Amino acid sequence: MRKKQLTSILLSSMMVLSAAGCSSSSNTPATTTPAADSSAAATTAAENSEPAVPAALDSVTMLVNYKATEAPADDNPLILAINEYTGTKLNVMWVPQDAFEEKINTLMASQQLPMITVIRENKSSGFINAARSGMFWDLSPYISQFENLSKIDSNVMANVQTDGKQYLIPRIRHTARMGGIIRTDWLKNLGMEMPTTIDELHDILYAFTYNDPDQNGANDTIGVSMSDSELKNDSTLLNVYMGGCNEWQVNDDQSFSAKYETESYTKALTIFHDWYAEGLINNDFPINDDELSNFVSGRAGMMFLGNLEDASTRLSKLNAINPDATVDVFQILTEEPGGDQHIVGFKGYTGCIGIPTTSVKTEEELLSILAFLDKLGDPEMCDLFNYGIEGDSYTLKDGHVTQNEEQQTVYGTKYNQLRQITPFYTFTNLTPSSQTPLAEKIAELMSTNTAYAVFDPSLPFISETATESGGSTGELETFIRDACTNYVIGEISLDDYLAAVENWKSMGGTQIGKEYAEQYQATH
Numbered sequence: 001m002r003k004k005q006l007t008s009i010l011l012s013s014m015m016v017l018s019a020a021g022c023s024s025s026s027n028t029p030a031t032t033t034p035a036a037d038s039s040a041a042a043t044t045a046a047e048n049s050e051p052a053v054p055a056a057l058d059s060v061t062m063l064v065n066y067k068a069t070e071a072p073a074d075d076n077p078l079i080l081a082i083n084e085y086t087g088t089k090l091n092v093m094w095v096p097q098d099a100f101e102e103k104i105n106t107l108m109a110s111q112q113l114p115m116i117t118v119i120r121e122n123k124s125s126g127f128i129n130a131a132r133s134g135m136f137w138d139l140s141p142y143i144s145q146f147e148n149l150s151k152i153d154s155n156v157m158a159n160v161q162t163d164g165k166q167y168l169i170p171r172i173r174h175t176a177r178m179g180g181i182i183r184t185d186w187l188k189n190l191g192m193e194m195p196t197t198i199d200e201l202h203d204i205l206y207a208f209t210y211n212d213p214d215q216n217g218a219n220d221t222i223g224v225s226m227s228d229s230e231l232k233n234d235s236t237l238l239n240v241y242m243g244g245c246n247e248w249q250v251n252d253d254q255s256f257s258a259k260y261e262t263e264s265y266t267k268a269l270t271i272f273h274d275w276y277a278e279g280l281i282n283n284d285f286p287i288n289d290d291e292l293s294n295f296v297s298g299r300a301g302m303m304f305l306g307n308l309e310d311a312s313t314r315l316s317k318l319n320a321i322n323p324d325a326t327v328d329v330f331q332i333l334t335e336e337p338g339g340d341q342h343i344v345g346f347k348g349y350t351g352c353i354g355i356p357t358t359s360v361k362t363e364e365e366l367l368s369i370l371a372f373l374d375k376l377g378d379p380e381m382c383d384l385f386n387y388g389i390e391g392d393s394y395t396l397k398d399g400h401v402t403q404n405e406e407q408q409t410v411y412g413t414k415y416n417q418l419r420q421i422t423p424f425y426t427f428t429n430l431t432p433s434s435q436t437p438l439a440e441k442i443a444e445l446m447s448t449n450t451a452y453a454v455f456d457p458s459l460p461f462i463s464e465t466a467t468e469s470g471g472s473t474g475e476l477e478t479f480i481r482d483a484c485t486n487y488v489i490g491e492i493s494l495d496d497y498l499a500a501v502e503n504w505k506s507m508g509g510t511q512i513g514k515e516y517a518e519q520y521q522a523t524h
Contacts, residue, residue: 054367059089061114061359063107065100065351066417077389078418086375092421098289101126101473108135113356115369118420120351122160122168123462124471127354131167136354137366140166146370148377148424156348159459169373169423170349176449177346178237179308179331181315183301185324186213198241198271198333205280208301223280224302225294228287228485231272233344234304235484238268240344240454242335247456248513254521256458256513260480260501269497272488286485298322305329308442313412315438329438331445332452345453353423376422379429385422387430388415400433408436461519463512476512480504 066072071094072079083089093114095103100118105126107113113135119127130136143149143157143166152172160168180201182194187204190213195201205223207213213221226234236259240246244264248256259265275281282294294300296317305311311329318325332341353373360366375381387394387401393411395402403411419425432439469476483500486492492500501509 054364054371056087057365057368057372059091060116060369060372061091061093062116062118062421063093063095063104063114064118064420065097065120066094066420067097068413068417071096072414072417076414076418077392078384078415081384081389082376082381082421085378085380086372088372090421111135111356111358113359115355115359116373117354117356118171118351119168119354121472122162122352123467124473125467128162128462128467131162131165131354135356135358136167137357137360138165138167139169139355139370142367142370143169145367146374148374148427149370151377151427152423153348159347160349160352161460162462168352168354170352171420171423172426173307173346173348173350174309174426174446174450175346175348175453175455176331176343176446177307177309178233178305178344179329179445180302180304181295181311181327181329183208183213184326184328186301189213189215194328194330195333196330197337197339198238198335201333202271202275202280205275205302206278209278209280213301214298220299222282222294222300223275224304225282225291225300226285226304227289227291228285229289230291230304230306231285231485231488232481233306235265235268235272237304237344238271239265240342241333242267243340243342244268245456246344246454248458248516250457250517250520254517254524256516256520258509258513260504260509266494266498269484269487270494273490276488277490286489292317296321298325308446311442312408312436312439313416316409316412319409327438329442329445331449341449341452342454343449343452345455347456347459351420373423377424377427381422382424382427382429385415385419385424386428387411396430397433399430401430402432402434403436403439405436408439457520458516460523461516463515465508465511465515469508476504476508479507480509 072092074092079090079092097120100120101124104113104117104119107117108126108130121127143152149169152170156170156172157166160166160170162168182204184194186208187193190207190211192204192207195204208221208223210219212219236246239259239262242264244262245257245259247259249259249262251257272281276283276285282288282291282300285291291303292314295303295314298318298321303314305314308329308331311327315325315327318327332343334341355366355369360369376385387403388411390396393403393407393415395404395407432443435443466474466476471477480500483492483497483504487494487497
């Protein structure tokens with residue numbers, strides 16, 4: 001039955017040339033939404049031993065971030081397939097990722113959030129205050145009723161709770177996902193191999209900058225392209241490579257220390273400081289918000305990747321300008337040859353999904369929305385999100401997926417962004433029988449290297465001090481990130497940076513650690 005249904009979906013999706021115009025839901029914002037309303041409804045559901053099968057809604061609205069140049073179109077075949085399979089028309093409000101926080105804060109303030117809302121910063125003061133005021137449903141009593149939602153890792157679910165309540169569903173991601181992409185045609189021109197240590201990476205970046213890797217006779221290349229927002233993640237990656245912590249560490253006495261307080265992180269920042277001084281990094285990185293352009297244009301030979309799976313998309317964009325360019329990826333570098341292996345353990349999710357009480361007023365409607373989300377984890381939907389549309393971005397042979405380079409390019413440019421919709425990013429059904437060597441290597445690295453992941457122990461906890469200071473975009477975080485950037489570009493000395501760390505601690509950094517430690521000690 002499901003196979004016939006999926007065939008119908010795919011045929012319908014490819015044939016439909018245009019969809020009905022997307023109109024915003026005219027939800028009337030509530031003036032007040034006490035938290036007790038959500039809790040009372042939750043109690044009702046918990047007491048209902050035989051809940052009715054939720055009816056499909058005619059349409060739902062959803063707020064989603066995107067990072068591509070353009071947002072997916074309403075008539076994208078995958079969107080049409082979702083509509084057909086679920087029996088519900090999905091109206092997506094796409095917001096560019098760099099403008100997302102401003103947009104969602106505006107919508108929360110006006111109580112006009114869509115029915116399904118992506119929350120990228122679940123520890124921001126804006127979201128925490130909104131959740132505590134009753135603006136989001138507590139989903140704790142409902143999740144177990146749904147086949148796919150109930151399969152989400154309970155540890156990751158706990159990481160996105162607020163005050164012990166499940167206001168959010170995490171958008172699951174692989175835990176070993178960071179790494180880098182390197183031009184292998186440049187390596188070949190220089191007689192070099194892929195790096196295995198941090199020192200080897202330095203030598204490659206130096207050669208990419210000064211040894212004419214593209215053999216055009218001009219001094220027009222750099223080693224690595226970066227943006228200011230990437231420094232935080234990239235420096236943490238180097239810190240972990242060298243045996244350091246991931247954001248926070250638990251000490252022997254169960255106290256917490258931030259990475260900024262450790263010698264290994266200072267060493268990692270100093271490496272970037274030295275690379276910048278040598279000219280190996282684009283000199284405009286503190287004001288550059290598009291590190292991709294340097295790479296795809298052929299100016300830079302390397303990029304760090306927050307998600308190794310993005311390498312296929314990066315290659316397709318690079319080949320559009322430089323058809324003969326080739327790449328490879330790395331994920332773990334050691335400090336010394338044959339040294340211990342470590343990688344940043346990703347938190348297991350990137351952003352979450354919440355259901356606002358201001359736009360979803362009844363428990364009946366809530367259950368229908370959860371049923372809609374749960375369907376996105378069905379095998380048929382997983383295949384769509386993972387591979388796109390059969391015949392367009394993959395071929396099915398003997399029950400297995402095959403993708404050539406052209407089909408991978410189609411997937412990367414046409415369907416990849418739509419994975420931001422689903423909580424079930426890592427759920428799979430169909431398995432590949434043959435992929436490009438790059439895709440096969442990425443899958444192998446992300447699977448194997450989970451064993452070397454170092455996780456942030458503060459994830460399950462909320463610091464009131466961090467929240468009150470504005471979270472990841474607030475005063476404390478901005479202060480310390482500015483100090484890191486200024487040290488890397490040589491605007492301040494190492495001593496100045498270390499003094500800034502002490503100031504950060506006195507401004508609230510130490511208190512944040514104490515609050516994490518209190519919660520940690522209470523649960524261990």
